[in-house]
Amino acid sequence: MGSLQAIRYSRGKLEVLDQLRLPHEHHYDEIRTAEEAFDCIKSMRVRGAPAIAIVAALAHAVEIANGACTATDPEEIIAHIDSRLDYLKGSRPTAVDLSNAINVLKVAVRAAQIEELAHPEAREAIFNAYLRAAENILEKDLENNTSIGAHGAAWLQQQYAAGPDRKISVLTHCNTGSLATSGHGTALGIIRTLFQDGLLEHAYCTETRPYNQGSRLTSFELVFEGIPSTLITDSMAAALFNLHRERMNIGAVIVGADRVVRNGDTANKIGTYQLAVIAKHHGVKFVVAAPTTSIDLETETGAGIHIEERKKEELTQISGAVVNPDGSIDLSRTERVAIADQRIDVWNPAFDVTPHELIDAIVTEKGTVVKGANGQFDFSKVMPERWARIVKQ
Numbered sequence: 592m593g594s595l596q597a598i599r600y601s602r603g604k605l606e607v608l609d610q611l612r613l614p615h616e617h618h619y620d621e622i623r624t625a626e627e628a629f630d631c632i633k634s635m636r637v638r639g640a641p642a643i644a645i646v647a648a649l650a651h652a653v654e655i656a657n658g659a660c661t662a663t664d665p666e667e668i669i670a671h672i673d674s675r676l677d678y679l680k681g682s683r684p685t686a687v688d689l690s691n692a693i694n695v696l697k698v699a700v701r702a703a704q705i706e707e708l709a710h711p712e713a714r715e716a717i718f719n720a721y722l723r724a725a726e727n728i729l730e731k732d733l734e735n736n737t738s739i740g741a742h743g744a745a746w747l748q749q750q751y752a753a754g755p756d757r758k759i760s761v762l763t764h765c766n767t768g769s770l771a772t773s774g775h776g777t778a779l780g781i782i783r784t785l786f787q788d789g790l791l792e793h794a795y796c797t798e799t800r801p802y803n804q805g806s807r808l809t810s811f812e813l814v815f816e817g818i819p820s821t822l823i824t825d826s827m828a829a830a831l832f833n834l835h836r837e838r839m840n841i842g843a844v845i846v847g848a849d850r851v852v853r854n855g856d857t858a859n860k861i862g863t864y865q866l867a868v869i870a871k872h873h874g875v876k877f878v879v880a881a882p883t884t885s886i887d888l889e890t891e892t893g894a895g896i897h898i899e900e901r902k903k904e905e906l907t908q909i910s911g912a913v914v915n916p917d918g919s920i921d922l923s924r925t926e927r928v929a930i931a932d933q934r935i936d937v938w939n940p941a942f943d944v945t946p947h948e949l950i951d952a953i954v955t956e957k958g959t960v961v962k963g964a965n966g967q968f969d970f971s972k973v974m975p976e977r978w979a980r981i982v983k984q
């Protein structure tokens with residue numbers, strides 16, 4: 592098996608690794624339309640804030656490359672693109688990368704329209720502008736993640752004066768690796784870089800109930816990469832931190848983000864907030880890894896974040912591969928089983944919001960942002976243009 596790749600793309604063809612079948616099966620679905628992308632995202636066959644945005648952008652790129660838009664008038668073409676993108680935006684509401692990507696794509700096609708308006712080639716120019724912008728989102732994401740890995744590892748190294756004789760152990764939650772992005776990952780990207788630089792003692796990952804992105808995906812990536820690692824249930828984190836000063840040497844909790852708002856409040860996988868609370872209690876640094884595409888400066892505080900609620904069966908049922916009596920796993924047989932009374936009422940928010948007070952650093956591709964003397968995060972250095980626009984308003 593080569594490197595883990597959630598998304599395979601060449602112009603006109605998009606394939607997405609079905610993450611619901613992992614770690615048992617490595618199967619790619621071809622995505623030909625926005626409807627197929629919507630279903631793939633909604634059912635979480637692809638998930639992770641950056642990966643969702645990339646799949647949505649490229650799904651419409653595939654439609655365009657394969658001639659699905661028959662409109663000829665530039666206004667109609669733009670309206671068609673807008674409506675396909677607006678439809679895709681509804682697939683998962685909390686992660687901001689998707690709406691940020693959609694804004695970028697809309698701006699790109701409008702710029703082409705203005706330039707080419709009176710030109711006979713306007714139609715092609717708009718399509719090409721869309722394709723270039725969508726493909727750029729894919730390429731940029733990998734670059735961003737590599738930079739996040741480098742900035743995050745450097746910040747932690749500095750905090751702990753880490754070196755080959757003084758390595759750091761970390762805990763992560765959910766899946767933020769190659770499977771959640773175009774490659775390398777965000778929080779898991781920092782862990783990967785620490786490991787590559789010889790600075791990682793051990794990585795702990797939580798199971799991440801109810802959807803088990805930690806046990807199904809992160810543990811798979813950690814094992815795949817040969818990173819020294821241990822899986823715990825979400826409920827074991829406090830006990831692990833309790834042991835950390837004496838034996839575990841946990842330097843940091845590193846998580847990803849689905850949306851970081853202007854004051855630094857961060858929406859991430861349910862369970863993140865409780866990790867931040869217990870990290871603070873135990874003096875463990877709490878680090879958020881987020882590309883600037885996951886930062887939403889328009890929303891002032893976490894109170895403005897819409898939290899996606901998901902179906903009750905994610906708690907009351909579970910699927911997995913069948914374990915044979917001899918302990919081997921039958922990869923050809925996956926089963927869904929009930930693990931609770933099916934009549935029980937369920938509350939299933941997919942995300943929670945960690946208040947900025949509990950966050951020590953937000954690592955972006957442009958650098959690491961820490962709070963100033965006023966206790967506030969200031970994103971002006973990493974997002975100067977967007978910050979200036981907001982401040983002016």
Ligand SMILES: CSC[C@H]1O[C@H](OP(=O)(O)O)[C@H](O)[C@@H]1O
Pocket residue numbers: 638639640641764765766767768771772777778804846847848849859860861941
């Ligand atoms: C770098 S991906 C961020 C992110 O994606 C996760 O959510 P989901 O599996 O529901 O798509 C999670 O909250 C992560 O931290």
